[in-house]
Amino acid sequence: MRISIGNDHAGPDYKQAILKHLEAQGHTVMNHGTDTFDSVDYPDFGHPVALDVTEGRSDFGIVICGSGNGIAITVNKHQGIRAALCWTKEIAALARQxxxxxxxxxxxRFTSIQQAVEMVDTFLATAFEGGRHANRVNKIPVCQ
Incomplete structure (x- = not known):
């Protein structure tokens, strides 16, 4: 699987742990995140992840910031992106299903690295259920 990852200064250690974990599983990971804790702007690292997904260079994306909100808002501005803010693996499963x-x-700032890795594993391993959920997802407007 091809996965794109991006993070701001709140998540270099999270990104490294997730990146190593995914590569050990044989996934290809495109790294768009910062490697330092110096203050940066999350949109600079979220937009490349969203573009990788929308342009087909990656199958899924992972974004990380302090609250998860700013970078989720950023990537959700891209047509075809459905980013979900997750803080448990159960929510990660529902976001996919x-x-x-x-x-x-x-x-x-609100999850441990271990929780983050578990959420990513769950997210990537969970399939979309379709059916009534597809009807709902199809009602989300695509804006240009």
Whole structure:
């Protein structure tokens, strides 16, 4: 699987742990995140992840910032992106099953690295259920 990851200064250690974990599983990971804790702007790292997903260079995306909100808002501005802010693996599963989310947003200041890795594993392993959920997802307007 091809996965794109991006993070701001709140998540370099999260990104590194997730990146190593995914590469050990044989996934290809495109790294758009910062490697330092110096203050940066999350949109600079979220937009490339969203573009990788929308342009087909990656199957899924992972974005990380302090609350997970700012970077989720950023990537959700892209047509075809359905980013879900997750803080438990149960929510990560529902984001895939019910919402067909294609990017997971992780709040680094509110989850542990271990939780983040577990959420990513769950997110990537969970399929969209379709059916009544597809009807709902199809009602989300695509704006240009």
């Amino acid at each position: 019910h919402n067909d989310a294609n990017i997971i947003s992780i709040p680094a």
